[in-house]
Structures are given as structure tokens and as C-alpha cells.
Amino acid sequence: MLEKPKIGNIVLDGWAVLAPMAGVSDLAYRVIARHMGAAMTTAEMVSAKGLYYKNEKTRDMLKIDPTEHPVALQIFGSDPDIMAAGAVEMEKAGADIIDINMGCPMQKVVKNGDGSALMKNVPLAAAIVKAMVGAVHVPVTVKMRLGWSRETENCVELAQAVEEAGASAITVHGRTREDFYTGHADWKKIGEVVRAVSIPVFGNGDVVDGSSAKGLMDETGCAGVAIGRAAWGNPWIFEAVNRYLETGEVAEPPSWEMRLAMARKHLHGLVVEKGEHVAVREMRAHASRYFHGLPEAAALRREIMKALTEEEFNRTLDTYEAAKGLVE
Numbered sequence: 001m002l003e004k005p006k007i008g009n010i011v012l013d014g015w016a017v018l019a020p021m022a023g024v025s026d027l028a029y030r031v032i033a034r035h036m037g038a039a040m041t042t043a044e045m046v047s048a049k050g051l052y053y054k055n056e057k058t059r060d061m062l063k064i065d066p067t068e069h070p071v072a073l074q075i076f077g078s079d080p081d082i083m084a085a086g087a088v089e090m091e092k093a094g095a096d097i098i099d100i101n102m103g104c105p106m107q108k109v110v111k112n113g114d115g116s117a118l119m120k121n122v123p124l125a126a127a128i129v130k131a132m133v134g135a136v137h138v139p140v141t142v143k144m145r146l147g148w149s150r151e152t153e154n155c156v157e158l159a160q161a162v163e164e165a166g167a168s169a170i171t172v173h174g175r176t177r178e179d180f181y182t183g184h185a186d187w188k189k190i191g192e193v194v195r196a197v198s199i200p201v202f203g204n205g206d207v208v209d210g211s212s213a214k215g216l217m218d219e220t221g222c223a224g225v226a227i228g229r230a231a232w233g234n235p236w237i238f239e240a241v242n243r244y245l246e247t248g249e250v251a252e253p254p255s256w257e258m259r260l261a262m263a264r265k266h267l268h269g270l271v272v273e274k275g276e277h278v279a280v281r282e283m284r285a286h287a288s289r290y291f292h293g294l295p296e297a298a299a300l301r302r303e304i305m306k307a308l309t310e311e312e313f314n315r316t317l318d319t320y321e322a323a324k325g326l327v328e
Contacts, residue, residue: 029235029286030065032269043071045074062090075099103144126162169223171226201222283313304316
């Protein structure tokens with residue numbers, strides 16, 4: 001029997017967790033993911049300095065829905081004291097776990113020494129973990145990559161350092177900062193991290209279904225899988241992965257009706273969270289993911305781009321469903 005992952009004193013109810021994604025894993029989508037089987041959700045990364053200087057938009061990103069626990073709030077920064085102060089705010093906001101971003105490859109983040117740039121300074125990374133662990137009562141975890149570049153892969157060294165500093169778990173994306181999201185994830189390296197530490201390690205990279213999740217876990221011995229891009233527009237993946245790992249059963253892909261219904265639900269969640277004006281515009285990118293593979297999806301996407309209200313968005317889907325014979 002496959003053992004359920006445990007982070008600190010928190011036992012997860014499955015093996016597939018939602019990885020943090022800027023612009024995707026906001027409150028509306030996290031609630032959907034959790035309800036669709038994600039064993040844990042992780043929010044979009046939040047700036048430690050934004051919290052420290054009491055930026056209102058930054059603080060809004062700490063909102064948690066009562067139904068999504070366990071949830072991790074993710075923080076980025078590179079000053080141990082400011083990171084610790086931010087962790088305190090996240091704990092107050094109701095975070096079950098606080099995750100440190102040491103993996104973001106974006107230039108606007110790494111130019112300040114944050115995100116994956118921390119992999120180039122292991123002592124600083126460890127000092128940040130130690131300061132945060134000392135400031136809060138919930139588990140502190142780390143999301144990292146293999147290293148800054150293929151020539152400087154140091155994920156094992158960093159993993160051991162953050163474990164010693166008090167981290168309760170690690171997620172390893174099997175690519176370097178230099179790789180961004182190209183090429184294949186190096187699962188072998190993830191396995192090296194698993195064997196080098198005693199805390200749970202979650203593997204991340206190239207998991208797209210139950211079979212690939214099992215492949216990653218079998219090859220590396222990791223405690224679970226963190227799913228990012230493959231979950232965008234496909235929240236069904238969490239239940240599918242958990243079911244496959246538990247029973248070997250392959251889940252049926254979601255029907256057209258299920259996809260369109262979920263797009264409506266996602267939009268409504270965004271409207272409640274962010275207001276209709278912002279929600280409808282943000283939903284355009286999400287909708288493209290839900291529509292992938294549908295007949296005449298390109299034409300549907302073009303029509304959705306014209307929608308300015310939730311009513312117009314839903315009316316466009318109504319028209320599409322009727323034209324395709326999906327409704328009576």
C-alpha cells in the first residue's frame with residue numbers, strides 16, 4: 001500500500017499536489033483543484049517585500065478559502081529577516097504550510113537575487129529557511145530546481161542545507177534555471193535528492209497523467225508529485241493521478257460538457273474573487289486551455305475573446321453547445 005505523504009504534522013489525502021503558477025494558481029483555481037482531488041494547493045508566489053511594506057495588492061494574494069485546506073502560501077525574496085516577517089503574515093492568514101520559492105526562472109525575479117538565483121548562494125538560502133522556521137509554527141518547505149545551469153547543478157547540496165536549516169519538505173523541478181521549461185525534466189537528479197535527505201521530496205516536471213506520475217515516483221522514490229502546467233485547464237488530472245497510483249485504474253478523459261461546465265465554474269469563481277471586469281479578461285487564457293482539443297476550438301476562442309461580461313461568456317458557450325449538439 002502506497003503511503004500518503006506527510007509534511008510536518010500534516011498528512012495529505014493523496015499524492016498529486018498543485019504546483020504554484022503565477023497567473024494560474026489564484027484562489028479561484030485552487031478551490032477547483034482541491035475539490036477535484038489535489039492533495040494540497042500552493043498559491044501564486046507572493047513578494048516578501050510587498051508584505052513587509054504592507055502593499056495592499058500583495059496582501060490580497062494571501063486570501064484562503066475555508067474549503068481548500070491544506071494550502072501552502074508561497075513567498076519569494078532574499079532577505080532572511082524580511083522573509084521571516086512575511087512568513088509570520090502568511091501564518092496569520094491561515095497558511096497550513098509556507099513554501100519558499102527558490103525555483104522561479106523569470107528575469108524580473110532573479111535579477112534581485114530571488115527565486116532560482118538563491119541556488120547560487122546556498123548559505124543565504126539556508127539562512128532564510130532557518131529564519132522562517134524560527135518565526136512560525138507551521139511547516140516551511142522549499143521549491144527548487146536542479147541548479148542555476150547544467151554546469152552548476154547543486155540541488156543535492158541545497159536540499160541537504162535546507163533540511164539542516166529546518167525545512168519540512170522539498171519540491172524539485174527537474175530542470176535548471178537555464179532550461180526554463182524546455183527539454184525533458186531530469187528525473188534521475190530528483191532521485192538523487194530523494195536519497196540525499198530524510199524529509200519528503202515531491203517531484204515536478206513532465207507529469208501529465210497517472211502513468212507518468214507513477215513513472216516519476218517509481219524512478220525517484222519521491223513522496224508525491226507536484227503538477228503545474230499539465231493542470232492548467234485540466235483540474236481532472238489530480239483525481240486521475242491519485243486513482244492510478246492507488247488502483248492502477250486509468251480515468252476517462254473529461255467530456256466536452258465537463259470542460260465547458262468547468263470553464264463556467266472557473267469564471268464565476270474569478271468574478272467573485274476579482275470582479276467581473278478583471279475576471280472575464282483573465283479567463284480568456286484559462287478558457288483556451290479548457291477548449292483544447294474541442295471541435296472548432298480556435299473559432300470558439302475567437303468568440304470568447306469578444307466577451308466582456310460573465311453573461312456574454314456563458315452565452316457564447318451556450319451557442320457553441322447548441323451548434324455542436326451538446327445540448328437538447
